[in-house]
Amino acid sequence: MELLVKEPKTKRGFETLNRICDSAKKLFFEKGYFNTSINDITDGANIAPGTFYIYFNDKLNLYKYLLLQFSYEIRKSISLATRDCKTRYEKEYNGLKTYLDFIKNNQTAYRIIWESQYVDAQSFRDYYENFAVRYSKGIVEAQKNNEVIDIDPMNISYVLMGISNFIGLKYVIFDNKDSYEDVVADVMKILENGLFIHK
């Protein structure tokens, strides 16, 4: 597979690459991928148009590169925040809270992930299928442990991803709410009896 980025070799190069990425994130968030031209990006990064091509073959590669970065970051955040949780319930609780905080602080990520459905359908699919497979593994463990009801773990994964995404859509993207404690509590009330088994 073609490399997404042409890695710089010097400090100056890394700084320019960062400026390109920062400019792109800002513009993709504000105007979307298709309404952002390479000229817009280079203007925002204070570089000449041609400089863009030192680092990326085209706009699509830059986009895929950012998507991949976000997908790492988001998984890492959740993984760190739920590492020490004793129960699956606790894992879901912290996972949802962390997800909402992440997209509050990285609204670009939310937009870029969903827009990928139209920019690069395969990346979009990879992103969610990948996420779901990892999710399912955790669910299977919890089921073995008799913490979670015995239905198809893939169904559970997509149900939980759907809830997170739409709660995020409403309270982060639409309403830009400050805190999500109460919302998370409501969601967990549903899951408490619907998904989890009380020993």
Added chain:
Amino acid sequence: MELLVKEPKTKRGFETLNRICDSAKKLFFEKGYFNTSINDITDGANIAPGTFYIYFNDKLNLYKYLLLQFSYEIRKSISLATRDCKTRYEKEYNGLKTYLDFIKNNQTAYRIIWESQYVDAQSFRDYYENFAVRYSKGIVEAQKNNEVIDIDPMNISYVLMGISNFIGLKYVIFDNKDSYEDVVADVMKILENGLFIHK
């Protein structure tokens, strides 16, 4: 507000308008809004480029017009399918099944609704907020009736919309599954104990 479409007066006019809409639906589904030019649309409809402007002021108006149509159709389908349901549980069951069948038969609708986030953010927001408000009203009724647990009905609405959407994403868009009986059953198992009150 500006009219979305310039209504034709004759049979011939309606036929041309339909050809434009059909061509656009097909192309928006295959390539997305931004990768579809007006020339692509008129080519697909077997008309000259200029003819497009007899019916629409620009591509955006055509898009909004299609979005509005789908939003009516999807609501009508669900409303018809759940009209005679006795319980809220039954309503949710049939609603989910109908939604999945609808987007299976109108995959363009799913794509167009989500893409609106990037084409016309206000329309996207209107679509979901509107849907959620109507949904909430039904939930409030069910809560009065002691069928559904007492948490914020807006939270319940977004949870349920999130589930439908992501189950649809997985089994309609990704997997193109034939039938959704088993998936719907799994989802209802979660809701049965999580959302509904057993009398």
Added chain:
DNA sequence: TAAAAACATGAAACACTATTCATGTGAATG
């Protein structure tokens, strides 16, 4: 410090797209 490698420039070539409009055709009306 000389040579090489990395990085940066921006004008120019090329491709594509939206939109207009003068002209023309088909259908309905009185």
Added chain:
DNA sequence: CATTCACATGAATAGTGTTTCATGTTTTTA
């Protein structure tokens, strides 16, 4: 059947965006 209205055409215009490349500058290497 002549007039009018609705609809259709497609060449031309104007604008935008991508990408290349010859040239120049900075940094690293030997």
